[in-house]
Amino acid sequence: MVLAKRGALAAVFMALAGHAAAQEAPAGSALVQQLTDCRKLTADAARLACFDAATAALAQAEAKGEIVVVDRAQAQAVQRQAFGFSLPSLSLFDRGPAQGPVDSVTGKVAQARTDANGKWIVRLVEGGTWAQVDSATVMRPLRPGMEVRISRASLGSFQMSVGGQRAFRARRTE
Structure with a gap:
């Protein structure tokens, strides 16, 4: 009985030491690992103390x-918001069941205008600005509220179709 209590107490001290180390150099994966390591403890009191310390950290x-x-829903929303940007760090949102890359997004025009060269600049209600490249x-002028579909095309380019018109190549600027 005394040995079991000493073992549980030692496990609590190890968990707290791990908690202190996590505070010195916080890292998400280290904190999650600390939490999952608590499952390895067999003594109920030690496991509970470990879980309490790990969840608090x-x-x-x-x-x-x-x-x-x-x-997952938040990760997909971030991927959709960043659609069109070349951001390799977004791969951290690819964990879990294979979702595949976002190949297209839809939205509505918030504002559309032409630049000095007659090329369209389109800002979407959902966020993001795209420039015709x-x-x-474009047969009909682009107007706020029109439906937009942007799809991946070849060689890292994008096709934008507005209001059901023929698509044009575009690049995300904001």
Whole structure:
């Protein structure tokens, strides 16, 4: 009985030492690993103390902004918002079940105008500004509220179709 209590107490001290190390160099994966390591403890009291310390460290790190917990829907929203930008760091949102890359987005025109060269600049209601990069003719003027579909094309380019018209090549500027 005394040995079991000493073992549980030692496990609590190890968990707290791990908690202190996590505070010195916070890293999301280290905190998650600390939490999952608690499952290895067999003594109920030690496992509970470990879980309490690990969840407290995780909650504290999240409150300070040292880590961010994102669910699948939030990750997909970030990928859609960043569609058109070349941001390799977004691959961290690809964890979990294979979702595949975002190949197209839809939205509505918030504002559309032509630049000095007669090429369209389109700002979307959902965020993001796109600039026409080819010389395709747009038959009808683009207006706020028109439906937009932007799709990946060859060689890292994008095709934008507005209001069901013929698509033109575009690049994301903002």
